[in-house]
Structure formats: C-alpha cells, structure tokens
Amino acid sequence: MSANPGAAAPLYLGLDLGSLSCDAVLVDDAGRVAASAVVPTGARHAAAMERARCEALGAAGVGPEAIAATVSTGYGRERVEGRTAAVTEITCHARGIAALLPGTDVLVDIGGQDSKAMRLGPGGRVVEFAMNDKCAAGTGRFLDAMARAMEVRVEDLGALDATATGGLTLSSMCTVFAESEVVSLIADGADVHEIVRGLHRAVAARTVALVRRVAPGEDLAALRVAMSGGVARNAGVVRALAEALGHADASAVSVPPAPDTVGALGAALIARDRCRRSP
Amino acid sequence: MPEPALGCAYTPLPLVAAAGFRAVRVLPVTEAPERAGSLLHDNLCPHVKRVVDRALAGDLPDLAGVVIVPACDAMRRLGDAWYAARPSDRIATFDLPASGGEGAADRLEGSLARLRDVLAGWSGRPIADEAIRDAARAYDALADALAGLGALAAAGRLPGGRARLQEAFAASVTLRQAEAVAALRAMADDALPGDAGGPRGVPLFVFGNVLPLPEAFRLIEDCGGHVVDDDLCTGSRQIAPLRLADGEDPLRGMARSLLSRPPCARTIPSGSRSIANLIVDRARACGARGVVAHVAKFCDPYLARIPAIRKGLVSAGLPLLVLEGDCTQRSLGQQRTRIEAFVEMLGGEP
Structure with a gap:
C-alpha cells in the first residue's frame, strides 16, 4: 500500500x-x-x-x-x-505502461494465470496482442507451484536464480509434469539454484514465443520491451527474458517500480x- | 419420409430435395458425451468428432441414409467413423473437385449424376430433371431469404442480431425448404424499421469453417463487435444460389454453380484470386474495421492459409484476430477476453 x-x-x-x-x-x-x-x-x-x-x-x-x-x-x-x-x-x-514508460514497443504482462504480449503503437495504443492458450504454463501460478515443490518462497526465486550458472534445462512446461520433473531433480540432488534458473529460462522461452507472434519478422533485440504483472518482480525471469530477446543485460527489459x-x-x-x- | 443426413456445405441440397427427402445437416451441436475419440485420432477436426459423437449417441432423426462429401481428410475419416458407429446406415459419397479448372465441371456433373441415382434408389423412384429444377428454384428462394436476413442483420435491424441470423442458417439446413423459407420470412417480418436499427458495435468480418452456435455471435456482440458479414461454412457459405439458366441441363448447372460459389480453404479458387485475396476483398466490401478468423482446431487447410491471409489483411490495414474452437460452448468462454481486447484495439470505447 x-x-x-x-x-x-x-x-x-x-x-x-x-x-x-x-x-x-x-x-x-x-x-x-x-x-x-x-x-x-x-x-x-x-x-x-x-x-x-x-x-x-x-x-x-x-x-x-x-x-x-x-x-x-x-x-x-x-x-x-x-x-x-x-x-x-x-x-x-497498455494504458498503464504508456504512462509509466512511454515509448515502449512491446509490453509483456505475466500475471497469475495468463501471460500476454502486446505490440504498442503511437501513444501506447495496442496494435497487436497474443495470449497464452488455455493453460497456466509460464505464468505466476506455474512459478508458485514450482516454488512449493522446491519448498522455497516464490518471492525468493529471483535471488536463488542470481547465483546459478545456468547448466540445467527443464524439459516440461506443463505445470503438472514440470512439478514432477522438479521433484525428481531435487531427489537426484540437483542444485535448487540451477533448477530455478532452468524454470526461469523455460518461462522466458515461452514468453518470447508470444513476443514473436506480435512482432513477426522484427529484430526482437531492437525492440523496447517492458514487463508488468507480479512476475516482473522476479529478477530472474526478467534476466532470462532479456537474454532470450538477445540482450546480455537484464536492464534491457524495463520494469516499472510497481509492476503488479x-x-x-x-x-x-x-x-x-x-x-x-x-x- | 426419413431424411438423409449430411455434414458439409457443399452437399447439393436441391438434389436431395428433388428425391423427396428433407436434407438434415448434422451440425456439430450436441449435448452428447464426447466419445468420438474411440474411433478417431485425438488431433482430428472437432467438427467431425462432434458429428460422430451425435452418431454414437443416436442424437439424430430417423435417417434414410447419409451423404458424405469427402472434401478433406477429416471428412473422409467421418465416412469411416460413421460406418463404424452405425453400420446399418446407407452411405453415399459425393466427390468434389478441389479446383474449378478444366474438366472439373464434367467431373462434378458425373458426381451429381451418381448421387442422383443413389438417392433415386433410396427413394424408390427416378428423379426427373423438372423435379431438380423445382428444387433448385426453392433452394434459390431460400438463399435469397437468407441474404435478405443477412442484410437486415448487418444493418442492425434484425432483432436478436447476428445470433438470430445464425438460427436462420441452422433452420435452412434442418427444415424442409418450404418450411425454412416461411420461417425466414417470418423473421424478416420482425425487422426493425430502416431508421431504427439496433445498437451496433465495431464492424467485424468473420471467416473460417464451422461456427454453428448462435451463442458465438451473441458473445461477439456482447463484447462490442458487430458482425457485418461472414465467410463461414455454417454461415453465408452454407447456401449459395444456383441460378440455373433456362434450358440448361440441371446437373450441369448445379456443377457450374457449385464450382463458382465462394470457396472454402480446401478448394483452390478458379482464376488468379487466392483465398487470401477473396477474404480481404469481402472484408473491405462490408466495411469491417477488423477481421476475426474462427477455425476449428486441427483444420490444416485453414490454418495453413492464415499467414497469407494475415499478410493480405495487414496490407489492407485490417487487423486480424485468430481464434481456434472445438465446437463447444466452453471454448467460446475462453475467447471473451481476446474478443473484447480486439474490439477495444479497433477503437471500441475502452
């Protein structure tokens, strides 16, 4: 408040x-x-x-x-x-980000149960959008479920990601199957930090697919991308998204002070x- | 007399009527349990699967037989599954050329003649040319009545809007032709006066394949859209007038007409116009500000053409919203936010 x-x-x-x-x-x-x-x-x-x-x-x-x-x-x-x-x-x-970060080309909003990409035109007007289809893979609830499976707080995922090296890839994006995979990885002794990084990369890959749908044929690295929604507070997801868009620096994806x-x-x-x- | 059932907009309805039957299109609208997966692959056209669900559940009138138009792979599988579900039904196939090129009219005329003979066998009496002409005239009257209702709906003068028109489209392929024409004329009589059109939203053109539920159009209108025209096989493409010429052989005339009607994605249009060109032209002509594609899931003929259609629409300055459905109301509910956002994007007041 x-x-x-x-x-x-x-x-x-x-x-x-x-x-x-x-x-x-x-x-x-x-x-x-x-x-x-x-x-x-x-x-x-x-x-x-x-x-x-x-x-x-x-x-x-x-x-x-x-x-x-x-x-x-x-x-x-x-x-x-x-x-x-x-x-x-x-x-x-779109209206909110136009007020906070004018000039944004693409807004990514990852909320509790859906994720969206919006291509913005002059004045922040929506000219194209894409949403996830019918399931919660890659959304806030997905990360919630994974955090529970790892017995960590969802708020801590960003910090856990910070010290990972990035050597682990998850193969499942379905919330149910990914949870099983995470549990198996923990049982096999995998480092939680690496699992978290793998989860964030999986979310980013799915999100970039949405960005491609709203900006077909465009150089994604040249777009001014901003992120809103509660998941934007997770620095690990923001960093993974920036990397997936072709940037070395997480700051290439702009996040307003109160993204949620x-x-x-x-x-x-x-x-x-x-x-x-x-x- | 029991009816032959059919599942494709290309079925030559006047031929069925000329045989004395009431043609009933088996629309994929049913409360029947989803059991088609026992006969068909999971990733198959939901239109075909819902029709098979009806066959398995017996959610059908008393049938004299079934006419299958094997227009695409899914429709061919429909024939196989129908035979497995109801082996005692008589099944006739009506082959349709994929293109209107040279020789297509001859081939289609042959298909019509074969179907005429099968229907004659089912009815137990020959089908005279004059009976086909009479049925064609009644069919044209039906097409004209639907076109009139479509114009009223586009102008916002049809009470119930485009959803009511969808009920008319369903009536046109489930009632006897004369009854259907009477029902459509009664609907037209309820039209609002020219200066009292109902509230309208953002004008939209809707294209795709199967969207038989009136609730789908009610949803679009609830979301602030106003469907001014469509190119759907359960909509305006379902019945296209034949206009047989005087003295023309009726089967030849029907072949000519079927080949020149607005094509669906499984048909290669005659001439140099692609499906994408035709859809862009239709959308422009009706004054739409945006276009909605509603495609049954796994319909490769349509999904493969969406990129070219999108490119054409973008060039014409017409935004496109692509929705995939499974012929159930539950899939409609999930589309609400997309449709509302699309209407807002087009300038409907946020």
Whole structure:
C-alpha cells in the first residue's frame, strides 16, 4: 500500500481483479497516483475488491464519495459492482505502461494465470496482442507451484536464480509434469539454484514465443520491451527474458517500480479519460 | 419420409430435395458425451468428432441414409467413423473437385449424376430433371431469404442480431425448404424499421469453417463487435444460389454453380484470386474495421492459409484476430477476453 495524502478529489479508481491478487489504484485529475493497494484475491472476490478499495481510500485519506469513476479490469472485471466500465487487462496494461514508460514497443504482462504480449503503437495504443492458450504454463501460478515443490518462497526465486550458472534445462512446461520433473531433480540432488534458473529460462522461452507472434519478422533485440504483472518482480525471469530477446543485460527489459499495479493504474487512467470525455 | 443426413456445405441440397427427402445437416451441436475419440485420432477436426459423437449417441432423426462429401481428410475419416458407429446406415459419397479448372465441371456433373441415382434408389423412384429444377428454384428462394436476413442483420435491424441470423442458417439446413423459407420470412417480418436499427458495435468480418452456435455471435456482440458479414461454412457459405439458366441441363448447372460459389480453404479458387485475396476483398466490401478468423482446431487447410491471409489483411490495414474452437460452448468462454481486447484495439470505447 502506498499513498500521496495531499491528493485532491475527485479521484478515479482502477480495480484489477486477478487470479492471485486484487490491485487498486487511485489517480487524481492530473493522472498522478494518489494511493494504491494490493491484496490477495483468495476465494471471496467481493471481499478482496472491497478490501483493496478501502485500503486505497484509507491511504489517500478520503472517503468513497471522492471516487468519480471506477474502471475494473482483470479476469474478474465483470464482477465489480458499481463500476463505470469493465475494460480488458490488455488495454489497461497498455494504458498503464504508456504512462509509466512511454515509448515502449512491446509490453509483456505475466500475471497469475495468463501471460500476454502486446505490440504498442503511437501513444501506447495496442496494435497487436497474443495470449497464452488455455493453460497456466509460464505464468505466476506455474512459478508458485514450482516454488512449493522446491519448498522455497516464490518471492525468493529471483535471488536463488542470481547465483546459478545456468547448466540445467527443464524439459516440461506443463505445470503438472514440470512439478514432477522438479521433484525428481531435487531427489537426484540437483542444485535448487540451477533448477530455478532452468524454470526461469523455460518461462522466458515461452514468453518470447508470444513476443514473436506480435512482432513477426522484427529484430526482437531492437525492440523496447517492458514487463508488468507480479512476475516482473522476479529478477530472474526478467534476466532470462532479456537474454532470450538477445540482450546480455537484464536492464534491457524495463520494469516499472510497481509492476503488479500497472493494470489497475491503466484502468484508473481510463476512468479519468472517460470522465473527461463525458463530464 | 426419413431424411438423409449430411455434414458439409457443399452437399447439393436441391438434389436431395428433388428425391423427396428433407436434407438434415448434422451440425456439430450436441449435448452428447464426447466419445468420438474411440474411433478417431485425438488431433482430428472437432467438427467431425462432434458429428460422430451425435452418431454414437443416436442424437439424430430417423435417417434414410447419409451423404458424405469427402472434401478433406477429416471428412473422409467421418465416412469411416460413421460406418463404424452405425453400420446399418446407407452411405453415399459425393466427390468434389478441389479446383474449378478444366474438366472439373464434367467431373462434378458425373458426381451429381451418381448421387442422383443413389438417392433415386433410396427413394424408390427416378428423379426427373423438372423435379431438380423445382428444387433448385426453392433452394434459390431460400438463399435469397437468407441474404435478405443477412442484410437486415448487418444493418442492425434484425432483432436478436447476428445470433438470430445464425438460427436462420441452422433452420435452412434442418427444415424442409418450404418450411425454412416461411420461417425466414417470418423473421424478416420482425425487422426493425430502416431508421431504427439496433445498437451496433465495431464492424467485424468473420471467416473460417464451422461456427454453428448462435451463442458465438451473441458473445461477439456482447463484447462490442458487430458482425457485418461472414465467410463461414455454417454461415453465408452454407447456401449459395444456383441460378440455373433456362434450358440448361440441371446437373450441369448445379456443377457450374457449385464450382463458382465462394470457396472454402480446401478448394483452390478458379482464376488468379487466392483465398487470401477473396477474404480481404469481402472484408473491405462490408466495411469491417477488423477481421476475426474462427477455425476449428486441427483444420490444416485453414490454418495453413492464415499467414497469407494475415499478410493480405495487414496490407489492407485490417487487423486480424485468430481464434481456434472445438465446437463447444466452453471454448467460446475462453475467447471473451481476446474478443473484447480486439474490439477495444479497433477503437471500441475502452
């Protein structure tokens, strides 16, 4: 949760109801972030949404009457009551990254249960997109499951990757089969650091295939690529993605300071834009 | 009289009607359990598998026989699987040339003559040329009624929108022709006045093979799209008018017409126009801002042509969304975010 208590009303709320987390961002008339909150989604969506909204409002130091418009996004976007509009996470992430990192050519968003690549045109407009198909391989849940299998915290995967040498390749990307493979590797005495690096490379390879779909025939190394979604906090995945795109340096893939709230930020900015269009 | 069943848009319906039968297209729409895997490979066209599911479950009317058009490998397997599932059914095959080149009309006329003789055997009476002409006229009336409904749907004047038109397409291949025409005219009578078109979204052109569920079009419209035209074998390509010329041999005329109808991906178009060119032209002509390809999974003829079609559409400034389906409603639900995002990308208000 973060806040800028000096923000003035009216405020615009973006709510991103994802499979793992529910994110809320409040922006003011100038598009500045007034407050944000990230709470676990859990099984009770309505409760998670309300908690995220209340935490953001509390951080901003205002009551619900300050909200001029609400745009919901994420897979639960249609379940948000009182919304002004529901907008897909593809459009919202693109809008958010255009505000945070203007000039981005391709945005990669890896969330809890899906991954997407978006080719952005002038003004951050989506001109092409691709999503993973029907399974959670290469997503946040995939990494969650693998972390559980290795008995490490998912938050620590990036640090574990940092000291790996990169000598191990995983052959499975199906979450179920990969879990079995990871368990077998641990039983065989493989180094957890190397397993983690192998997992991150597998996720990156799958993600680059999405990038190729939205930028066919383009030199991937020449594209300005940014990453959003909770998995972007994992430095190991970011580094593996940069390498898979042809870079030696992980900083070639830009990550905004709060990658998991990019979708909610985009939703909040769209709420503000809508109010401006129809006062 | 029991009906012959069929599974392909190229089946010559007037010939079936001329024999006195009601032709029933076995659409891949069923609540039957998915059991076709016991007869067919897992990675085979879901259209064919759902049709076989219907055969295995007995989810069919009383059949006089089955007409198979072995237009692609999957349709050939349909013939094999049908025989395994219902060995007592009479099966006729109707061969269709892959191209409209020299000799194709002669070959197709021969196929039509063979099918006429088989149908005559099933009905127990010969099929006169005049009966074929009468059926062709009724078929053309059906095609015209569908075209009229299509125009109303495109203009936003058909209550229920493109989903309602899809119900009309299904009626046109499951009811007797006269009943179907009456049903379609009744739908047209419900049309909104010209100045009261319903709410419209972003104009889209949809192409591909099998998309029989009205819910699919309802979903597209719920997502902010407005299907202004299509090139689907369960849509506008399903019934194309014959327009037999006066004095023309009816089988020759049907052969000529079948070869000149809008081609599907298993057919090589006559002349220099490729499938990609034809789809780009259709999409432009109807004023679409974007194009949706809906392809049954594992349909190699379509999937192999998607890159060329995409290239042509990109050159024309028309974005393309490719969706793969398995002829079930569950696969539709997974497409919602893609369709909504595509509509937003095309400028539907986010």
